[in-house]
Amino acid sequence: MKIVIDMMGSDAGSVVTVPAVRNFKNKHQDVELFVVGKIAEIASLSDIATLVDAPDVIQMDAGPMEFMRAKGSSMYVALETYIKEQADAIITAGSTGGILSGATLKLKLIPGAERAAILSPFPTIIKDNYVVILDIGANNENNALQLTQFALMGRLYAKHVYGKDNPKTYLLSNGTEANKGSPLGKETHKLLLEQNFPNFMGNIEGKEVLNGEADVVVCDGYTGNVLLKSIEGTAKMMTTLLKDAFKKNFSSKMGYLLSKSGIDDMRSRLDYKNTGGAMLAGINGLVIKAHGSSDIKGFTSALEVAYKMADKKVVELLREGFVANA
């Protein structure tokens, strides 16, 4: 197996990615790694990986034009390396817009797929149970056919990556009844029923998404991004308030020390940096996007996700799924 790694993309850069790559390699001696970035910063990995020089870093708000112009960037060179080496996965913590544009231009979409979607697993209230949500931000606008394709991508992912036999798929809406939702939601609901989409469970509201009931939640990219970010924002707010609560007085400080191990458990379960990587579903290649603010643990976990998905041949499964549903 070959994995190509953009070493410069994350907010912290090689300070995070270099140790993460070493951690990963310690566990997976058999994987061939290609690390792409400024040679001076990645040279220490020469004993375990092939070094690929790329002098530039793409800015975090890059779009298609910026990507095409940034031919010396680690992201651009990494994509070219992925193609040249016929690698099994590529991973970056860099600009979402950049990798989305680049992957769409360079790798194209899976035959039959209308759009790529950003697919990410989220922790739920049930331990070690994840819900797969897509699209969380690749698109500003989608149509009903695209959403039914996202449902298929989500289903295949939940089935093969999480081993769920018959994943329960829901449509994000503002009410659970079939007649609730935006015009797009109602149309998609109808289309999924017409398709006899396997185990389609109907609408789900934002407040139920994380309760462990749903295996897959489908939404357009704009709404999905609002969902993702309001989850992040609320979690951050509560964490801050919790810190304040423990600082209130001497007694509460003692209380924190005594309950620390439980609280730390909780924090680590909620830490989206450690959920690993999101997948650019629908791209004709395995592209993993790690969180921009990944720390060493987070980037290592994203490398594990890339490994697992390459091992399960998720993209081939999606390709076959699209042929079967054509």
Place this chain on the structure above:
Amino acid sequence: MKIVIDMMGSDAGSVVTVPAVRNFKNKHQDVELFVVGKIAEIASLSDIATLVDAPDVIQMDAGPMEFMRAKGSSMYVALETYIKEQADAIITAGSTGGILSGATLKLKLIPGAERAAILSPFPTIIKDNYVVILDIGANNENNALQLTQFALMGRLYAKHVYGKDNPKTYLLSNGTEANKGSPLGKETHKLLLEQNFPNFMGNIEGKEVLNGEADVVVCDGYTGNVLLKSIEGTAKMMTTLLKDAFKKNFSSKMGYLLSKSGIDDMRSRLDYKNTGGAMLAGINGLVIKAHGSSDIKGFTSALEVAYKMADKKVVELLREGFVANA
């Protein structure tokens, strides 16, 4: 001042509303109250309120048709009482769809307003600082003009209810740059700039909504509902995980007891039941919707909100605002 109260709407019914009304009256002897519901359940309030009989209760998923048919329901009778008594406010914890349909049919919209919006204050990371968000669910679909009107309603509310001189108004989006957003978001952004909307600060992402920076956040009803419910869902998930964390072992249980006062503070700040009531902004009358799962404290606080808004003459201010902007 006259306030009309639908006593039967909340999940718990008169068990919650009767004591809440008494609490409220103790503080506001001068307000004339009309309590509407099953006489047997509200009779104990005859010393402090005018009792109005209504034998039925409207179901929680009622729409316009159901509302018109439910002429004996406490909600219907309460709206008629509001009109007949020329009251200053009406409050219900019943069906959102029901009161929205009923108020639109019976009270109509403010002249110039295209649509009603559900407006609600949310607690932020900064103590005693609220952000006003609208629409959080009155509409399934909106256009750009409607969103600019929501911005105006939100501004007037933040100004007059929270005394903010020049409220900072943001548009909910999936990125902070002006060119980010759904097609609707981009059009609204342009329109607000063309209008020179006072103190319009541009786009805001879901993760920043609760950080205390924004005074008003505007979005379409579908997206706003997803935002509201994902905030609720995440808060609920974290509360559950926190309880688990404290139950982990003997030490963490002791920890809870020691930090309890800080934790309780945090919970009460986050308790949306106690934020009071949402307003049906744009309706030509003061209609307050309390949370369906309000407890006594929550319903009392919603009554306080109704009192405050009636006292500030919020609907008149909105009417004047719409004339000034016509």
